[in-house]
Amino acid sequence: MEYSEEEFLSIAGLQHFAFCRRQWALAYLEMQWNENLRTAEGHILHENAHDSFSAEKRGDRIISRGMSVFSRRLGVNGVCDIVEFHASPHGVPIFGREGKWLPVPVEYKRGSPKENDADRLQLCCQAMCLEEMLLCGEIPKAYLYYGETARRTAVPLDEALRGKVAAMLSEMHELSRRNYTPRVKPTKSCNACSLKGLCLPKLCRGGSAADYLKKRLEEFS
Template sequence: MFTEDELIPISALQHAMYCERQVALIHIEQLWRENLYTAEGRILHERVDKEHHESRRARRAEYGMAVRSLEHGLIGKADLVEFEKSGTGKYAMIRPVEFKRGKTKPADVDNVQLCAQALCLEEMFGTGIPEGQFYYLQEHRRSTVAFDQELRDRTQTVIRLVQQLFLSTETPQAEYRKQKCDRCSLYELCMPRATSGGGKRVSRYVANQLRLGLKEEET
């Protein structure tokens, strides 16, 4: 079991699947962001407790619901969670739903995020959750994702990867990959062309920048 201080944000799974360096830059190196997450985490904890004891109606929908798992070490927020109770008062159905703006099918990273929410909800409500859904806002259409063993295993692998990154507190070296880096919001901060490959590349980059600067001054 993890303690509340050891929980990792579910959003970090998405960043880690994109790039391990990205998750470290956002969640480990950025102290101001860490402070933000600390505050966010406290609010989420309060909301989890509050929401956990809410409503006894047969059907209900909770928007922006805080979720948490001490077993898996996760904390986050689900866009929507739908609940349905049976006649005996037990939960007949709990389903996390994520809203998608685009029209495309969810990527693997989306499925992992949704599955991580389900892991939290299973622990919070003590019941199995076989599936979740994506709701496409433009098309008013839903698609269902089964939380099968393969997706659960993949989700666990990503969770462990992020936990190791958080524990090591070391930022992986940059590795320039055009497809990813050119679309990355942290490109300027990361400088993958300059820093990939270690110190030699950094010094070469700095030397090149200096040379360019000198040339500009000469002209």
């Protein structure tokens, strides 16, 4: 199955979806968004990474900034902060360059490495897009750069992570097709969410309207 461009979802949405399905739906389906300190810092970090949307060569690497990627199989598109092309016999030819080059995405994030897979899923999806676009071999690993630690973290792109990307995107496409915003299960993470004022998680602690009506009808039966 291949998705049309009209059905494409944002790769960046994977991180939000993994963090909270309701947050993703509010931002990407209902187009509601609020900035806070964390999101503002993230934007600045990404702007610095994208820089001039150019490419440069450093030793045995070619560094491309702000590279657009997509996948018809996954139904996504987006922009990679940085794609490094490493000299490798398993890579692909690049016009005007000798040899073969293997693409390796590098995603910039504020803060420090997370315990959950949110950032890793987004990075893996970028790599899967590059594999499809460039018809290269499987990219074995990619990197996350965190602003707080100012260090890279290598991410193995194994089958488990790739399978999770595909499964999560399938769920996202289904919610997008239905234009459905899931309910939320409030957690302590809600306090750090920029959409807390729009989501109103405390109001979601009660039952649904259907449950309320059913309960009321039972009282009169």
